[in-house]
Amino acid sequence: MDLILSSTSSSISHHKIFTGFSSKQDSRHGVEQFGSLNLKAMPEEKALVVTNGSSNNKIPHVLTMAGSDSGAGAGIQADLKTCAARGVYCSTVITAVTAQNTVGVQDVNILSEESVAAQLKSVLSDMHVDVVKTGMLPSTAMVKILLDSLKQFPVQALVVDPVMVSTSGHVLAGSSILDTFRQDLFPLADIVTPNLKEASALLGGLQLETVTDMRSAAKSLHDMGPRNVLVKGGHLPSSTYAIDIFFDGKDFYELRSSRIQTINTHGTGCTMASCIAAELAKGSSMLSAVKVAKRYVETALEYSKSIIVGNGSQGPFDHLFKLNRKKSSTQQLFDPSDLFLYAVTDSGMNKKWGRSITDAVKGAIEGGATIVQLREKEAETGEFLEAAKACLEICRAHNIPLLINDRVDIAMACDADGVHVGQSDMPVNTIRALLGPEKIIGVSCKTPEHALKAWADGADYIGSGGVFPTNTKANNRTIGLDGLETVCLASKLPVVAIGGINLSNAKSVMELGVANLKGVAVVSALFDQECVVTKTRKLHELLTETVANVGPAMV
Numbered sequence: 001m002d003l004i005l006s007s008t009s010s011s012i013s014h015h016k017i018f019t020g021f022s023s024k025q026d027s028r029h030g031v032e033q034f035g036s037l038n039l040k041a042m043p044e045e046k047a048l049v050v051t052n053g054s055s056n057n058k059i060p061h062v063l064t065m066a067g068s069d070s071g072a073g074a075g076i077q078a079d080l081k082t083c084a085a086r087g088v089y090c091s092t093v094i095t096a097v098t099a100q101n102t103v104g105v106q107d108v109n110i111l112s113e114e115s116v117a118a119q120l121k122s123v124l125s126d127m128h129v130d131v132v133k134t135g136m137l138p139s140t141a142m143v144k145i146l147l148d149s150l151k152q153f154p155v156q157a158l159v160v161d162p163v164m165v166s167t168s169g170h171v172l173a174g175s176s177i178l179d180t181f182r183q184d185l186f187p188l189a190d191i192v193t194p195n196l197k198e199a200s201a202l203l204g205g206l207q208l209e210t211v212t213d214m215r216s217a218a219k220s221l222h223d224m225g226p227r228n229v230l231v232k233g234g235h236l237p238s239s240t241y242a243i244d245i246f247f248d249g250k251d252f253y254e255l256r257s258s259r260i261q262t263i264n265t266h267g268t269g270c271t272m273a274s275c276i277a278a279e280l281a282k283g284s285s286m287l288s289a290v291k292v293a294k295r296y297v298e299t300a301l302e303y304s305k306s307i308i309v310g311n312g313s314q315g316p317f318d319h320l321f322k323l324n325r326k327k328s329s330t331q332q333l334f335d336p337s338d339l340f341l342y343a344v345t346d347s348g349m350n351k352k353w354g355r356s357i358t359d360a361v362k363g364a365i366e367g368g369a370t371i372v373q374l375r376e377k378e379a380e381t382g383e384f385l386e387a388a389k390a391c392l393e394i395c396r397a398h399n400i401p402l403l404i405n406d407r408v409d410i411a412m413a414c415d416a417d418g419v420h421v422g423q424s425d426m427p428v429n430t431i432r433a434l435l436g437p438e439k440i441i442g443v444s445c446k447t448p449e450h451a452l453k454a455w456a457d458g459a460d461y462i463g464s465g466g467v468f469p470t471n472t473k474a475n476n477r478t479i480g481l482d483g484l485e486t487v488c489l490a491s492k493l494p495v496v497a498i499g500g501i502n503l504s505n506a507k508s509v510m511e512l513g514v515a516n517l518k519g520v521a522v523v524s525a526l527f528d529q530e531c532v533v534t535k536t537r538k539l540h541e542l543l544t545e546t547v548a549n550v551g552p553a554m555v
């Protein structure tokens with residue numbers, strides 16, 4: 001089924017013990033798009049919780065069982081780098097040592113079954129492993145050894161990348177293993193992640209040439225027992241996007257990312273699977289893990305599109321592109337319901353009422369604002385940055401995302417949760433490449449065309465208006481409730497309405513009752529006021545009451 005707006009299930013994998021929590025990031029509503037990934041259906045996600053539970057000192061841990069790639073673009077080396085990039089510990093069980101470079105595979109040395117069994121035992125008997133990810137499994141015996149080990153040492157999730165052929169065309173697991181994959185391994189997998197060639201081989205050579213074929217393949221593979229299937233369409237002919245199909249047994253999701261023009265794509269499959277494993281180990285739901293993984297790969301490819309490693313026709317990419325950037329551990333992940341009451345600051349108004357920007361933000365949060373944007377048009381850069389840092393501290397303390405208007409540099413400098421930009425600001429795909437996969441990006445859109453472009457470019461939400469006339473933004477065309485509705489109906493992203501919205505007309509906005517209209521963004525009705533807390537609280541009450549009457553589609 002497509003375009004499911006809410007469904008909840010608590011499917012817990014058969015062979016594992018789950019501990020942990022349901023985090024904010026697991027709550028999603030409506031149709032969403034992430035980065036350049038376009039997610040067509042977005043049910044309430046099931047929480048596949050794989051955190052460590054008791055001790056704060058435990059680090060999420062992925063064990064990868066795969067082949068070594070001497071060129072370090074794929075295999076064990078890609079898995080190690082991916083986990084490092086995603087902040088997850090990675091232990092390794094090496095199944096084969098391959099001699100490879102950017103030209104191809106020159107040699108494959110399969111390790112003994114005893115060695116593989118010993119590696120598994122060493123790690124699993126001593127360390128707490130959250131997730132096992134498999135790559136190159138060159139023999140049926142090795143699959144059986146893994147399954148025996150998992151029986152003895154259960155883990156919380158199993159990610160299976162059914163590696164069969166290297167990108168250069170070298171066979172890494174023969175067809176004799178297909179039955180073992182299908183009958184023994186897949187039924188225990190939480191997700192299998194074949195590319196088109198692998199999916200085709202697993203389905204007896206079925207031709208897979210279209211997105212529709214990929215959906216059928218995902219369904220057929222799901223029938224073999226894994227809880228989720230991701231069919232990767234990177235090699236789909238003549239597509240402007242890299243389209244993957246995710247199927248959780250109930251809903252299909254079409255995930256898109258832009259097709260980066262580069263030869264440096266060696267190892268994308270291993271990276272995708274190990275990133276999914278890493279996100280699961282951190283506690284993400286399966287859908288979130290897949291989304292972040294796809295965005296991570298896309299961003300890494302974008303960063304690495306021009307690097308030169310080797311002389312062959314397919315190079316590796318840089319997994320650790322973010323290494324020299326400050327990493328925030330408290331990043332607010334985007335949840336469309338955060339758009340419910342969006343407070344947008346204005347330095348002029350705060351000055352007029354004699355309050356600091358930090359007091360304004362504190363007041364809005366106390367009154368119930370669910371997201372804050374600093375829109376400081378007159379501020380000098382240094383002053384803006386200091387204010388942003390102070391506001392970020394306040395917002396983080398309350399788990400409220402803080403976005404910066406227009407100024408990507410300020411957002412990066414203070415590690416804000418994201419940015420909001422207009423049609424003439426920095427392009428969204430450039431911002432995504434600069435900020436990485438987790439940051440929140442909002443774009444102002446007045447038309448369905450703007451909305452679709454925002455989706456294709458990798459925004460997380462759109463702001464649409466001015467709905468009503470406003471003095472806050474000069475020369476801004478009013479689109480009215482009709483214009484807002486048109487944009488909402490066309491948008492594949494969640495929408496927040498903006499422009500002249502106040503206590504007397506917010507009800508009419510929310511009463512539009514369009515599923516992806518998630519809330520209102522307000523400047524003067526909150527900040528051109530004597531008491532920010534009171535006005536925010538009143539608006540919050542009004543919105544809550546209206547949404548309760550309009551129905552569940554709004555929440």
Ligand SMILES: Cc1ncc(COP(=O)(O)OP(=O)(O)O)c(N)n1
Pocket residue numbers: 342344373375405406420421422423425442443444462463464473496498521
């Ligand atoms: C939530 C939200 N929506 C729209 C806007 C307007 O942004 P933009 O078009 O860039 O105009 P300025 O705010 O920069 O004047 C917004 N800020 N927030």
Ligand SMILES: Cc1ncsc1CCOP(=O)(O)O
Pocket residue numbers: 465466467469470471472473476498499500501521522523524525
């Ligand atoms: C920034 C912006 N973008 C479209 S309208 C607008 C101004 C919103 O301010 P107010 O809520 O005071 O009308």
Ligand SMILES: [Mg+2]
Pocket residue numbers: 405406420421422425
């Ligand atoms: Mg702007």
